[in-house]
Amino acid sequence: xxxxxxxxxxxxxxxxxxxxxxxxxxxxxxxxxxxxxxxxxxxxxxxxxxxxxxxxxxxxxxxxxxxxxxxxxxxxxxxxxxxxxxxxxxxxxxxxxxxxxxxxxxxxxxxxxxxxxxxxxxxxxxxxxxxxxxxxxxxxxxxxxxxxxxxxxxxxxxxxxxxxxxxxxxxxxxxxxxxxxxxxxxxxx
Numbered sequence: 001x002x003x004x005x006x007x008x009x010x011x012x013x014x015x016x017x018x019x020x021x022x023x024x025x026x027x028x029x030x031x032x033x034x035x036x037x038x039x040x041x042x043x044x045x046x047x048x049x050x051x052x053x054x055x056x057x058x059x060x061x062x063x064x065x066x067x068x069x070x071x072x073x074x075x076x077x078x079x080x081x082x083x084x085x086x087x088x089x090x091x092x093x094x095x096x097x098x099x100x101x102x103x104x105x106x107x108x109x110x111x112x113x114x115x116x117x118x119x120x121x122x123x124x125x126x127x128x129x130x131x132x133x134x135x136x137x138x139x140x141x142x143x144x145x146x147x148x149x150x151x152x153x154x155x156x157x158x159x160x161x162x163x164x165x166x167x168x169x170x171x172x173x174x175x176x177x178x179x180x181x182x183x184x185x186x187x188x189x
Contacts, residue, residue, distance in 0.1 A: 038071035045075030066092070066100045073104065077111045080118075085111055093137075102144055106151055109137030113158060131162040 073088035089111060092104035116130035138155035141148050 034065055034067045037065055037068035040068075045072055045079060048076070048079075048081070066095060066097055070100055070103060074107050077107055077114075082111070082115050098144070102141060102148070105137050105141045105144075106148070109134045109141065109151070109154065112137065113154065128162055131158055134158050135162070 069088070070092055073085060073092055076088055077085035079085070086108075089104050089108040092100055093108055095101040095104065112130045112134035116127045116134065119127040119130065135155060135158045138151045138158065141151040142155065145151075
């Protein structure tokens with residue numbers, strides 16, 4: 001009679017562990033599928049960039065997960081297709097998922113800042129507008145996650161580039177060096 005409760009406990013423990021293993025296996029398969037789609041989206045973005053330079057256009061891929069759509073948008077953002085990246089990131093910035101929305105807003109701010117840097121002195125007004133859009137996006141990221149160090153650093157850099165002032169008494173000295181918690185100093189977006 002003493003063996004029965006021990007066997008029952010062992011059987012229930014084994015059943016619980018098997019359920020946990022099955023759940024983890026399904027999550028692993030889902031992550032592998034997402035990684036495959038993300039890699040395909042990144043490869044597509046590179047190919048679309050090459051096709052655009054040659055004058056052709058590549059049909060949009062099927063992006064069936066938010067992660068794949070984000071990977072595609074980020075990959076496009078690192079090409080020189082500003083308008084397409086802008087549309088993709090703005091759509092993702094409205095996502096219901098907090099993690100996707102936060103990353104999209106941060107990358108949208110970086111996109112604006114990169115585009116402002118590319119414009120340079122050619123179109124000062126448009127460059128200033130893009131810097132303002134970048135600052136606004138960084139602030140939205142910090143509203144959601146006040147500890148987002150990259151957004152905080154980039155916002156400080158953007159404020160240094162384009163200070164905000166109500167009067168003419170503005171100190172435009174560079175901000176102090178900002179370090180991430182791990183000690184790294186991030187580059188400009």
